[in-house]
Amino acid sequence: MKAQDKQIGAPMNRVDGHLKVTGAAKYSAEYELPNIAYAVLVGSTIARGRITSIDAKAAEKAPGVLAVISHFNSPKVPGFDTAGKDPSQPATAGGPIKIFKDDKIRFNDQPIAVVVADSWERARFAARLVKAQYAPEKHKTNLEASASEAFLPTAAKKNPKHPMNDYQRGQADAYKTGAIKLESEYVIPTEVHHPMELQAITAHWEAPDRLTIYDKTQGTMATRRDFAREWNLPEENVKVIATFVGGAFGNALHSWPHESAAIIAAKVVNRPVKLMLTREQMFTMVGYRPYTWQKLGMSATPDGKITAITHESIGQTSTYEEFTESTLAQTRMMYQSPNVTTRYRLAALDIGSPIWMRGPGEATGAFALESAMDEMAFMLNLDPLEFRLRNYTDKDPENGKPWSTKFLKECYQLGAERVGWNKRQLKPGSLRDGEWLIGYGMGVGTFGAHRGAATVGAQLLPDGTVLLQCATTDIGPGTGTAMTQIAADALGIDPKRIRFELGNSSFPKAGTQGGSSTVNSVGPATQEACLALKDKLRTLAGAGNAAFASAKKEDVTLADGYLTLSSNAAAKVSYADLIKQGGDKAVTVEAKPGGEGQKYSMYSFSVHFAEVRVHELTGEVRVSKLVSCADAGTIINEKTAGNQMKGGAVGGIGMALMEAAHIDDRFGRYVTKDFADYHVPVHADSPDVQVAFVNQPDPHVNALGTKGIGEIATIGVAPAIANAVFNATGKRVRELPITPDKLI
Amino acid sequence: MAMNPEHDAPAGHDEARRTFLKQSSLLTALAFVPAPVVDAAAANLDEKVAGAIEKVPLKLEVNGKKYKLAVEPRTTLLDLLREELNLTGTKKGCDYGQCGACTVHVDGQRVNSCLSFAVMHDGRKVTTIEGLADGDKLHPMQEAFVKHDGFQCGYCTPGQIMSAVACVREGHAGSDAEIREYMSGNICRCGAYSNIVAAIQEVKNGGQKV
């Protein structure tokens, strides 16, 4: 690859691909540390109540056991007692479980003890020997049964401007008086992130006041802050390493009890401790997409103009944290409607706290909104795409601001062509292939083009390569690869001469990898750091070379072995000379969003088109085509971005057709415990997902023009499939997942 | 757990047992007990005694390297690879044979290493992701996964690749649909399925030796 080729947009192979295909990439349970010990959690067997006793004698005596820790003998975690300093990121009220602090049980399988031994086998065996007695209390684990107690989130009660407050434009509930109207209820069950890597942590107290953790986290800085607070340590005494994260999809946006448990255990046994959850535990203690009930009312004119929408939802949260998400956001801004009402409520249940799961609330809300759009289009005898076009918004109806960019119409066109939308019949059940009924459906997604502050360090190494560092993580999208491409363009050098290191809290700071914000935030910081480095090198070179002294930083080229000027090829300073000259060849640059958000409404948009086949006798649904089109601003790497879109689409297939975690309310305990009960899509469920990007830069989000992909890849997929199922069968399924029993 | 490559050091099971013989006064009583018939936990045995009687000898060839080991019978092949041999390329994704992240080849056949005890493979040849490349030269399937971006987070990737190689060798890569069916034992939660199928197709059609 020539240095002058533009890297942004090129389908470059991943910079860490070699490590991933050879098994050399190390995840958080795979670090070799001396004298490592193994920790296994013991979970409660009731959903609510108190622990009255724990018999750990047998476990303590079992071979290889180093410690059995519970609230009876846990060392004091100083931060647990510091009021108002809870490590609560998503919580707007309450705070996370303080593990082994008291006898209170707040959900079934809550960790009540941790067993530490010198091997997995011994720790697991001993964990089974721990016996607890409880004083159970009546629990609540059913959202519908608790719907009458649903409440406005505390944060909204306290602050009238909080986005979780009730929203109204025009008249409240105006749909009820509309000429053509619908009112439908939708349910999405609890879904679980289930990244392939089980949540794992290796905790190592390198000194009594210095902690290093190798952890599955989407934010090394946030995790560092949380555990520094728990142990009342200066943040710089805690180091969080997450070089590779085996997927997360949101479930590593929060610090969880098992992490605290491993750190406590490492303190007690004074050895590095490794803890890996079981697949059962992944259901109970590291978050999930909350069970959510929604009601959507809509009215429209006969010519297909929406006149009113009311969208209400009740989402599940725990008794100890108020988890909120933007379930109703898309309803407020996607379609032109003079009257819109939204009401968001929570129901607190005796289940662990939820956490944002890919697409988070927006994906939940889009299932209701985009299903209702399809229902209304059907009532109006209109093509659903045409219905959406008739209600298209050229500015944000929620606040009147112009869109920073919006190329959703272009997405509609791209997708409709590729899926063969013209084959779709208005009348359900019109198309078939033998026993398979064929249908087409679409669903729209949107997500805020969020950007936060980020800092990147850049330095020229003696061998002429450039090292970049940032505390951001890469849970799979290919962050290091995208940043390398951005840096290559900014520096004008071959990407092979750049190394972008991430996943370490000691590196320059960045936010968590969530909310589709990483490239938006870290991208500009990378770009600016590279430009600053060039300028710094120019200045250094200028000390002995007049041409450099007067050159502009954009003019500087980092050639193979020397620095030169693109305007003056004769001007040369070798790296060797620069290094000899001494002086710092490193910069650290922070990039922050400006006031663009005040002037513009900034969103990524997507539309998903599905072709499904539904077996008329067995009710099985196969997604035979899935086309996802996105207006996500500039695409840094079409290969990795396309992959991310495909992955979001596959996640949407799971949401639409198979994913549901069920609790037996009598016991307040999940009956879905593993991948045999909780189905996620396999190869055979995935068609060859087709992806198209508009690839138009957004000039307002950042200088790169990016808007974010991760969420819009999933938002809108489930309703596209549900709508296609309706088109195939005439059956409207409003409670996910669409399993065969609902269609026969 | 004692572990040594055979050609490196002699302290395999037998050696460990001899050392333990010298040290333990409890031994006379236990010498006649075939390992590991005694439940050390229940019998309240001291740590060294327990450690020794709980283990059985195991010979295994992993990625061409011969190992002479002493393992507990309850140690799975997966845990042996990851925790004792430090071959962490083989992943634990569910531990119940429901995800395929732990896929390795035993005597050339793809299997879930989480669902069998290491001792059951005594004398067999195991190939893991670390043993697939020819030195620095990647296996064609590894190359194809990189080229087609057949992964995101990378955690299921070793299992996908081991399974994909077997899929082609078995002759089950005749069409996209057949590949999808025969690769369904390997879950990719990131959803890179389309790209994995493309990678397998390329290798299959490329005619290189897999």
Place this chain on the structure above:
Amino acid sequence: MNQFQYVRPSKAQAAIEAVAKDANATFIAGGTNLVDLMKRGIATPQKLVDINRLPLTKIERENNGLRIGALALNSAVADDKQVREKQPLLALALNAGASAQLRNMATVGGNMLQRTRCAYFYDLTMPCNKREPGTGCGALEGINRMHAIFGFSDKCIAVHPSDMSVALVALDATVLVTGPKGERRIPFADFHRLPGDTPEKDTNLERGELITAVDVPDGPFTKHVHYQKVRERASYAFALLSVAAALDIENNTIKAARLAMGGVAHKPWRLTAAEQSLVGKPATEETFRQAAAVAMQGAKAFKHNAYKLKLAPNTIIQALKTAAAA
């Protein structure tokens, strides 16, 4: 997982003796279910007798049929030329089960001995008469969408998860076992049990009895066969229910029929009356519909599995249609 003693006898007789004389001993073959159960503390054997290296893997002609060794791998059987020619239904059922990797580990004998996937059986904290007699059936009043519609008792409503066994019961297979008291042959339909008052017993095997082979008699079912499995995803999932259908058709008239269902009872569920209703009739959808109605006689659903009362006959019809067209 608890500790256990591991032995690997080289002779079947030694293996049988090892299990026969020790109530806490059990055979291990592929391990694809037993290891899973041991990890979760549901099975806690003190001694494992590894039979994997016993010479019981052959697939050969024997007495006008195929004799399939109990340790033949599921993948080997599914890919075997004789099986595909003589008993294609068996190959179809095997390939509908599990994953390629698991089929490379699982044996024929082990497949038959799979335990139920009922969630209550799998959770030590929940009631389950199968796992712990006398504790009650969690599924009866619980979440029972996967559960039985035939042959259940008030003690247990779990279903048997095997696909292979559905084909074998349809094909009139016989299980060959050797035990402390010698050899015996068990008709496949009598191998698995209904739960009755003893749901803890899945089969009629006695302690120490080792499955050595399965005999599958030759039949006319070499062409018009189908295994229809309905599951919640396209592959690698246990069945909501499944149907094994085999027809012998001449001049569009059904001369002989075999029909069995999986995922509906505590054992693979042979549909003899429905088979009889098919014989002599034209191979039409109407005939299949009538047979499905016969098959469903006596079915009864619980709170969450009423869909099976419709899905089952539909799947029977689909399986027969596909078999007839094959």
